[in-house]
């Protein structure tokens with residue numbers, strides 16, 4: 001296989017969307033509660049990070065096997081694209097080097113963040129009720145949104161940390177006894193929905209409730225909720241070196257057929273393009289943003 005074929009394949013492709021039942025995303029205005037992640041030694045460190053390769057054909061994101069101690073063929077090729085030298089060992093001409101670097105940015109492994117959340121059911125006036133809108137799921141977040149949760153807006157906020165016997169910080173987010181519900185609202189690009197977001201990309205607004213509350217009325221109910229928190233592996237099964245190779249081979253073999261399909265599916269994908277991706281573009285290429293979008297489009 002040569003680098004030309006790889007370049008063409010990446011340039012040709014747009015990712016398709018895929019349903020993922022364990023993933024939550026804001027569609028409109030919601031009240032959610034972040035939960036501890038009970039499947040690890042420190043459940044309060046509930047913000048999970050996973051490395052993905054996007055832009056690899058029909059998959060919304062391939063988990064990079066290096067994070068599970070395995071080799072990764074995608075990383076291998078990404079390194080070749082990043083290199084200043086071509087496969088013949090000689091320095092690449094500038095134009096090729098710059099183009100290759102852009103492709104490298106598209107396929108290199110990127111972080112995506114997840115936290116378990118449960119959504120509160122609202123009454124017809126939009127007030128929080130004692131019930132929930134569904135089982136716990138993972139909120140798939142960009143680095144920007146994680147920064148808002150972990151930073152001064154919530155976990156780092158002085159008022160919220162004052163006088164907390166449990167130490168505050170992450171507890172503010174995930175405490176089942178004294179946590180803060182979050183109002184999360186998706187505002188579409190170019191003020192399409194009249195919610196006042198003039199930016200050319202959607203924005204996810206996060207507004208914590210000032211008063212801390214319990215997750216639910218009784219310990220029994222809280223335990224029942226926590227027992228339903230999925231494992232991150234349920235949403236994203238671990239990959240092995242062989243899985244990455246298989247995805248890579250399929251991606252390289254897909255050829256022109258998927259090009260037509262990708263063109264067809266490009267517009268609907270854009271409609272659902274979620275907010276938290278574009279707030280802080282990572283490398284500035286549209287297809288990467290689309291790929292992040294696929295991950296959160298569930």
Ligand SMILES: [Zn+2]
Pocket residue numbers: 053064065066072073074075109
């Ligand atoms: Zn990799």
